[in-house]
Amino acid sequence: MQNTEEIWRLVDDNQQAFIELSDRVWEMPELAYAEVRSVAEHKKALEAHGFRITEKLAGIPTAIMGEAGEDGPVIAILGEYDALPGLSQEAGVAEHRPLPGDGSGHGCGHNLLGAGALLAATAVKDYLAKKGIKGRVRYYGCPAEEGGAAKAFMVREGCFKDVDIAISWHPAPFAAVNEAKSLANTRIDFTFTGRSSHAAAAPHLGRSALDAIELMNVGVNYMREHMPSEARIHYAYLDAGGIAPNVVQGKATVRYLIRASDLPMLQGLVARVRKVADGAALMTETSVSTKVVSAVSNLLGNLPLERAMQNNLERLGPPPFDDEDRAFAAEIQKTLSDEDIASAFKRMGVPVRKGVPLADEIIPLEAKGAAMVGSTDVGDVSWVVPTVQARGATYAIGTPGHSWQLTAQGQSPLAHKGMVHVAKVMAGVAVDALQDPQLIEQAKADLAARTAETPYACPLPDDLSPPIKMAQV
Numbered sequence: 001m002q003n004t005e006e007i008w009r010l011v012d013d014n015q016q017a018f019i020e021l022s023d024r025v026w027e028m029p030e031l032a033y034a035e036v037r038s039v040a041e042h043k044k045a046l047e048a049h050g051f052r053i054t055e056k057l058a059g060i061p062t063a064i065m066g067e068a069g070e071d072g073p074v075i076a077i078l079g080e081y082d083a084l085p086g087l088s089q090e091a092g093v094a095e096h097r098p099l100p101g102d103g104s105g106h107g108c109g110h111n112l113l114g115a116g117a118l119l120a121a122t123a124v125k126d127y128l129a130k131k132g133i134k135g136r137v138r139y140y141g142c143p144a145e146e147g148g149a150a151k152a153f154m155v156r157e158g159c160f161k162d163v164d165i166a167i168s169w170h171p172a173p174f175a176a177v178n179e180a181k182s183l184a185n186t187r188i189d190f191t192f193t194g195r196s197s198h199a200a201a202a203p204h205l206g207r208s209a210l211d212a213i214e215l216m217n218v219g220v221n222y223m224r225e226h227m228p229s230e231a232r233i234h235y236a237y238l239d240a241g242g243i244a245p246n247v248v249q250g251k252a253t254v255r256y257l258i259r260a261s262d263l264p265m266l267q268g269l270v271a272r273v274r275k276v277a278d279g280a281a282l283m284t285e286t287s288v289s290t291k292v293v294s295a296v297s298n299l300l301g302n303l304p305l306e307r308a309m310q311n312n313l314e315r316l317g318p319p320p321f322d323d324e325d326r327a328f329a330a331e332i333q334k335t336l337s338d339e340d341i342a343s344a345f346k347r348m349g350v351p352v353r354k355g356v357p358l359a360d361e362i363i364p365l366e367a368k369g370a371a372m373v374g375s376t377d378v379g380d381v382s383w384v385v386p387t388v389q390a391r392g393a394t395y396a397i398g399t400p401g402h403s404w405q406l407t408a409q410g411q412s413p414l415a416h417k418g419m420v421h422v423a424k425v426m427a428g429v430a431v432d433a434l435q436d437p438q439l440i441e442q443a444k445a446d447l448a449a450r451t452a453e454t455p456y457a458c459p460l461p462d463d464l465s466p467p468i469k470m471a472q473v
Helices: 006-026 036-048 110-131 150-156 209-226 263-284 303-316 323-333 338-348 378-384 404-408 413-435 437-451
Strands: 052-055 064-070 074-080 135-142 165-172 184-193 232-239 251-260 287-296 387-393
Touching: 006 036, 006 110, 006 413, 036 052, 036 064, 036 110, 036 135, 064 110, 074 110, 074 413, 110 135, 110 165, 110 413, 135 150, 150 287, 150 378, 165 303, 165 378, 165 413, 184 209, 184 263, 209 232, 209 251, 209 263, 251 263, 263 287, 303 387, 303 413, 303 437, 323 413, 378 387, 387 413, 413 437
Parallel strands: 074 135, 074 165, 165 387
Antiparallel strands: 052 064, 064 135, 184 251, 184 287, 232 251
């Protein structure tokens, strides 16, 4: 459709610079807390567009904030730019072709997420200046969403204390308001310490830390039968105790990721997992120590903001994909299973449609699909600031998250069009809030009602610092 609204035209006017920003970040994938070059690119963009810049938010070297405007309400637009390990992929090809290098890749589309959010913030900045409206827009460049809980640390340090509403988005196969369902989680390292010995000559003198981890894993696996069905527990060995089978492993470490639908449920599960670890240590005559690495809260919805976002989506219409975009998406779909494609529709709560490679509709607000069983640190922001998120249609329907197929689409014209489209949606919500004080008041009342019985309690331990070196683990 031909955009007639001024804020959307301002997005169009600025789009090329931010498409190029997204592509540059795609080419320099960096893991959680190591996004040095990516944040530098975002800083350059903030400087070029006249934002006032604050660096190293919450003591995090790769967290940044740009602000524009004066007085009035404060609208935050949240961006991310961290990548994932093991998802390197050549752009624009529908077959698996890893690139040389460290193997990282933007398999969750955060190159688009950060650039699209900053595009929306820039359009709002220009709108405020052009109209002479009192108000401030802030772009928050948030690192380490993939397991690092940076926003939770930023919330704990008060980075959002004077924000009136927060807006964000995430790449997706459909254009929609993001249903506010996610799992609270925490990551805990369990380190077992035993006693090394010669595995053949003196096995009776050894106390195996690796045995302790294996027994812990068995115990947790039995526990899975007796926990809420929506909860999840995952683990990965960080240190298995060495590579010599003739040495009893004297020290070993496993990282557990524990997820639950809300913080009280999470706390109960964590206590049970700790008891299993204590039992494994008792059985093996080892000792166990623990270290919390990160933790995030579940998402809270905000109906007034969700309605405002849905209104923008419906007025704007679907992304303007063309036949070339649909042809490339169809090639990507050939690498997927029928189940992958059907599941994407079911997750959105809409009927499965065959032969539809790209989103050509706006998902209704009332559509309710399968609950999201992932986690995001946007959850912590949503407990202290009225928050709304969009889904931006930037990849072929059925593409799994955290996959090489998603990385392959990250620089494509269809991804660029979806990014610009969702930037218009976010900018539209921001302008609605700036022009209608009642919307902000209603959003704040909604949040107050949701937190009345259970006020926000940061899931991070008070003495825990951001795990800046976690990408090196």
